[in-house]
Amino acid sequence: MRRRELLASGTALLSVALAGCGHPPVVLDFEEATTETVAELVSTTPEPGSEAYEVVASARDNGSAIRRGRRELFDRTNAVRVDGRFYEVSETAITSSEVTVYTVTVEAAESNSTAGLREVAYEDLPETDREQLGPILAEGEPPDPDTAIGVDYGSAEEVGNDSVFVPERQYDVIVRDGRRYRVRVSSRTADEAEYRYAVTEVAPDVETFADRVRDRYLFALTGLSAAERAVVEEAIEGAYFDEDDAFRSVVDRLRSHAGVDVTDSYGTWLLTYEGVEYRAYAEW
Structure with a gap:
């Protein structure tokens, strides 16, 4: 059977559309x-502590904020709601460069196919790897043996030093609850930009902002x-x-x-x- 490969961004797996769904x-x-x-309808509310939340809060408090990333954070047509207030966000790419990003792919493996390979127990993995791979290797039913699932780890700078797979793979097999999973690591070059952010308050509360939306639409x-x-x-x-x-x-x-x-x-x-x-x- 042909092996399928699915990509997860962080710990969120992409949904797979079912053929023939009416x-x-x-x-x-x-x-x-x-x-x-x-x-x-025309605003987004980032979770406190998220990258988007921190960028807007920093730009609000300091006049501007700088961030490096491989994508823009905001929909240009939407206001951003932070701490109950609504802001228009200016997001401008000021520099661009290339960076190496890594994907860690795991797939179920038979015991007799992993002899002589470097093994590590899931419980002994660093926190970074457990957070990234935990949803795939969750207790219960193992992944489909014909499906390889990839997790986008990002760049080595984003990962830091707390990983045994990125940037250098130290183990070939993860063992959890008696099940074995082969691990592969791949890399690619991606564009990364430095963004500058500035914010302008457009409404001090939800009632005022909703009235602005009503006036327009x-x-x-x-x-x-x-x-x-x-x-x-x-x-x-x-x-x-x-x-x-x-x-x-x-x-x-x-x-x-x-x-x-x-x-x-x-x-x-x-x-x-x-x-x-x-x-x-x-x-x-």
């Missing part, structure tokens, strides 16, 4: 909007026909999935207004219907 060709969904959900959905009203009522109760004339008419009404996030095939709007505020999502 999905309605169209959908219309209305969700009653609160002040919080209105604010969330909120509209009233009125003047509907009986058929259109039936579509909207079903979308409020759950969701509407029929691609009929009434559905297309409602979507056309939505698309005639500025949406929060709209593409050629889907969109999100903020509206009122019969005095109630909704977040409306449609695919067509």
Whole structure:
């Protein structure tokens, strides 16, 4: 059987889409909007202690912040919420260079295939390696023997000295609960940039920010026909999935207004219907 390779970023495994999964060709969904959900439409809230949180807090407190990384941190269209306040973030790449990054790949192995190889017990691994590989080598069912799972460790500088695999592999096999796992380490060159950050406060609290979002996007959905009203009522109760004339008419009404996030095939709007505020999502 052909071996599959999956890549995990840090400790979060990528989801694998199942072939043949059904999905309605169209959908219309209305969700009653609160002040919080209105604010969330065009903002992100990084977890305290995360890299994004620390960058914004540092730029706020010091006037600017510098960070090195292989990707941008922020969606340029969204405000960032930190400590209850909302900020517009300027993220500018000021230098660029190349860096070597490492991927550690593990796969289940038969005992008779690891004779003479360097082994280490999972419990004896440094904390860095246990945190990175723990979700893959969790107790219970072992990984699919025909699947190799890779974890992006990042650069040697990011890893530091607390790893027995990066940058130099010291062991070939990890043993946990009597099971053996072969370990491979690969490297590649990636672009890395130095970014400068500056922030501008746009709202001191969620209520003020939500009002700004309403001023820009909120509209009233009125003047509907009986058929259109039936579509909207079903979308409020759950969701509407029929691609009929009434559905297309409602979507056309939505698309005639500025949406929060709209593409050629889907969109999100903020509206009122019969005095109630909704977040409306449609695919067509």
